[in-house]
Amino acid sequence: MASKVVTFAAIAFLARVVGPAAYGYFEFAAAALFCAGLIVDQGLGPYGAREIAKSPERPTELVWQIVALRFGLALLATGAVLVFAFAFEHLPVVTQLLLIYAFDLLLMPLLLQWVFQGHDAMGAVAALQVIRQTLFGLVIFAFVREPAQVWIVAVAEGVGVAGAALCGMAKSVRRFGWAWMPRFSIPLQVLRESIPIGLGQIFWVVRMYGATLLVGLVALPQEVGYFGASVRVFVALHAFIYLYFFNLLPSLARKWQAGNASFETFTARHVHRIAWLCVIAVPLWIITAPFVITAAYGAAFAPAAGVLQWLGIVFGAAWVDGHYRFGLIAAGAQKAEMQTQLFGAVTAVVTIPFFYWRAGLDGAGFALLLAELVVWAAAWWFARTKLNLKGHAVLLLRPVIGMLGAIGLLWLTTALPLGARIVVVAGVLGASMFVLDGELRLDLYTQIRSMRAQLRERVARLARIRST
Numbered sequence: 001m002a003s004k005v006v007t008f009a010a011i012a013f014l015a016r017v018v019g020p021a022a023y024g025y026f027e028f029a030a031a032a033l034f035c036a037g038l039i040v041d042q043g044l045g046p047y048g049a050r051e052i053a054k055s056p057e058r059p060t061e062l063v064w065q066i067v068a069l070r071f072g073l074a075l076l077a078t079g080a081v082l083v084f085a086f087a088f089e090h091l092p093v094v095t096q097l098l099l100i101y102a103f104d105l106l107l108m109p110l111l112l113q114w115v116f117q118g119h120d121a122m123g124a125v126a127a128l129q130v131i132r133q134t135l136f137g138l139v140i141f142a143f144v145r146e147p148a149q150v151w152i153v154a155v156a157e158g159v160g161v162a163g164a165a166l167c168g169m170a171k172s173v174r175r176f177g178w179a180w181m182p183r184f185s186i187p188l189q190v191l192r193e194s195i196p197i198g199l200g201q202i203f204w205v206v207r208m209y210g211a212t213l214l215v216g217l218v219a220l221p222q223e224v225g226y227f228g229a230s231v232r233v234f235v236a237l238h239a240f241i242y243l244y245f246f247n248l249l250p251s252l253a254r255k256w257q258a259g260n261a262s263f264e265t266f267t268a269r270h271v272h273r274i275a276w277l278c279v280i281a282v283p284l285w286i287i288t289a290p291f292v293i294t295a296a297y298g299a300a301f302a303p304a305a306g307v308l309q310w311l312g313i314v315f316g317a318a319w320v321d322g323h324y325r326f327g328l329i330a331a332g333a334q335k336a337e338m339q340t341q342l343f344g345a346v347t348a349v350v351t352i353p354f355f356y357w358r359a360g361l362d363g364a365g366f367a368l369l370l371a372e373l374v375v376w377a378a379a380w381w382f383a384r385t386k387l388n389l390k391g392h393a394v395l396l397l398r399p400v401i402g403m404l405g406a407i408g409l410l411w412l413t414t415a416l417p418l419g420a421r422i423v424v425v426a427g428v429l430g431a432s433m434f435v436l437d438g439e440l441r442l443d444l445y446t447q448i449r450s451m452r453a454q455l456r457e458r459v460a461r462l463a464r465i466r467s468t
Helices: 002-041 044-054 061-087 092-110 113-118 122-143 152-176 188-218 221-258 262-297 299-330 334-386 397-412 418-436 438-467
Strands: none
Touching (some): 002 061, 002 221, 002 299, 044 299, 113 152, 113 221, 122 152, 221 299, 299 334, 418 438
């Protein structure tokens, strides 16, 4: 959370300083970097975390195999970005951004957060992420003062990656006793198993950042800036979804490996709770989207609010369907997860130009929602057939009823001020959760009893300490 706040603050500062047009140039180049960055990872991070979670005693040779593979992929991605920079006619500032970003890619193989993820050392993961984004933000705050300096953002990215990589390597050596000069090897088996995960990530980027590239090819720089600003807010908040599943993946892998019904029960419980959370989160997102855009980027970016409202619904759908996608990865069915992302990417590529032509930026936002619904349908189908996750239609019935009520509330409260509207919608929906769903009432009662028991235990322990 801290790292995302710092990053968003830095990007909002950048947008205010350079304006919509220069900010559009940055978003266009950053979209290319994000696509290239997933080529570097190619699913090796989630694959490595999954394998370490299943076998923590696995030798460190796996780590260095993955690092070597990522270096090879980084060289390939750097070449691709350089070709993109010179083969197409860009403005000088865009070419400058692309060239600096190309060399930032060579540092990414040394990011080792996934190693700590596999060992459930989430504190170390968090620290490295905070270091990376804090360095990124400090460079922007310190040096960007006018639109012509937008290229400094690419330098800031490299500084952040280098700082996190050095700290991660040092911490790995201290914690795991690794040698600084490992023996590299490149097993094809690791690459074969990780490629479907990587392709799934790339297809997700084609949907989200590829949308910015598509809009950038047909729209004015200002519109690219508006669209990119909305996507930037979405990606910043979507990171919480990714981190949620980042933490959940080792548990899913272990429960699947156990071979009993714990995987199905564990997944159903999390889907149920997150679906209800989305019933509240999505309407609040829609209500606050205009305020968030103008508060973060300034009044000049007000036209971006409509796209951000569509992306709020995408956010809720992605949070629910992620349980099925990461469940497939945990179970070793990464090819099926890749196919779900492929379906979504194809849908986005086909529908974004069409709906943008018909309805402008709002049409592009609707196209992204349509693509996410395709991903959800495909992931649900594969989860039923490959993971034996049954009965989820009934599981989601009450949250769907709650969402229909939320739509009615949004319509009925349009005349209220923003603060009052938030209180009314959150209050009514929060109460309806426990009225409609007995399981949630039981969970709440159980949690309260557990907290009271823990409090009594701590008070008793403190009393014993004082008496001693």
